[in-house]
Structures are given as C-alpha cells and as structure tokens.
Amino acid sequence: MTLKIFQSLEFLNNRLLNIERNIARLEEKLDFSLAIQRNHLIRIKNGPSLTDDAILFSRPYNDLSPQEAFNIYQDSNQDFIILDVSEKNYKAATQIDASLRITLEDLAQGYAEISSKTTPILVISENGLRSILACEMLIKKGFYNLNNISGGHEYWPGHKKTVLKEAA
Numbered sequence: 001m002t003l004k005i006f007q008s009l010e011f012l013n014n015r016l017l018n019i020e021r022n023i024a025r026l027e028e029k030l031d032f033s034l035a036i037q038r039n040h041l042i043r044i045k046n047g048p049s050l051t052d053d054a055i056l057f058s059r060p061y062n063d064l065s066p067q068e069a070f071n072i073y074q075d076s077n078q079d080f081i082i083l084d085v086s087e088k089n090y091k092a093a094t095q096i097d098a099s100l101r102i103t104l105e106d107l108a109q110g111y112a113e114i115s116s117k118t119t120p121i122l123v124i125s126e127n128g129l130r131s132i133l134a135c136e137m138l139i140k141k142g143f144y145n146l147n148n149i150s151g152g153h154e155y156w157p158g159h160k161k162t163v164l165k166e167a168a
Contacts, residue, residue: 035139036060042118042144061123061135061146066155069122069147080120085134090126092153104130104137111141120145128152 082099
C-alpha cells in the first residue's frame with residue numbers, strides 16, 4: 001500500500017514538472033510575441049514602412065531591398081542607424097558614410113555601442129546573410145525597428161560591377 005502511494009506521488013510529481021516546463025515554454029512564446037508586437041508598434045510610430053507579411057507572419061525585422069534602404073539613407077528627414085556586420089577584412093566596393101561597423105562575431109558584446117534600441121537600424125553585410133543573423137541577435141537583446149538589407153553590399157546602389165566585353 002505504501003509503495004503505491006509513493007508511486008502515485010512520483011507520478012504526480014513528474015506530471016507537475018512537465019506542466020511547469022510547458023508553462024515556462026508558453027511564457028517564453030508569449031514574451032516573444034509581445035516583443036514582436038511592440039517592435040511593430042515602434043516601427044509604425046517612427047514612420048518606416050511595415051509590410052503586411054511582417055505583421056501577418058510575426059517577423060521580428062523587415063527585409064528591405066538595397067534600393068529601399070538606399071532611399072532611406074538618402075532621406076535627410078529620416079533618423080536611422082546603419083550597422084555594418086561584415087567580416088573584419090571585408091572591403092565594400094562602395095563605402096556607406098556614417099555606418100557603425102561591428103562584426104557579427106563582436107556583436108554579442110559590441111551591441112552596447114548602438115545608441116538607441118528604437119531608432120530604425122539598417123543592418124548590412126557582404127551579401128545579406130550575416131545581417132540576418134545580426135537582426136536575430138539584436139531582437140534578443142531588446143532592439144526594435146530592425147531592417148535587414150537583403151543582398152547587402154553586393155547590391156547596394158552605386159556599386160558598379162565590372163562587365164567584361166567579349167572580343168569581336
């Protein structure tokens with residue numbers, strides 16, 4: 001009889017632990033969802049466009065074409081930060097003035113150099129892959145209004161590619 005009571009208590013204890021784990025996971029998901037909603041509200045408040053897909057699919061950052069990012073860059077009425085997370089030795093064909101350069105590898109500590117968590121941040125890298133990872137990292141650090149520049153430096157307007165002409 002005593003053994004059955006202990007087995008029942010152990011069973012109940014295990015069930016309780018599983019319920020507690022599930023509640024903790026739900027709390028994390030809820031916190032993340034609320035952070036995304038705050039992110040969207042800040043983007044709307046600060047004026048940059050917010051795509052329907054970003055809202056419908058709860059994307060924590062925008063993907064901007066290089067041309068869209070370039071238009072923001074050229075608009076003297078818009079407040080923004082350009083964050084370049086390219087590799088340390090990467091030399092872009094076109095330098096972007098006033099960009100903050102923190103490599104992706106240094107961003108886990110270097111994010112403190114970013115002056116505002118709510119100002120629109122345009123994140124760029126060599127080809128746009130490292131900037132996606134940087135956006136995901138910065139979301140977890142509490143930054144809002146992040147914008148990945150798809151294609152990165154490779155497709156930044158003004159970047160001239162050399163075209164080889166065929167010999168006639």
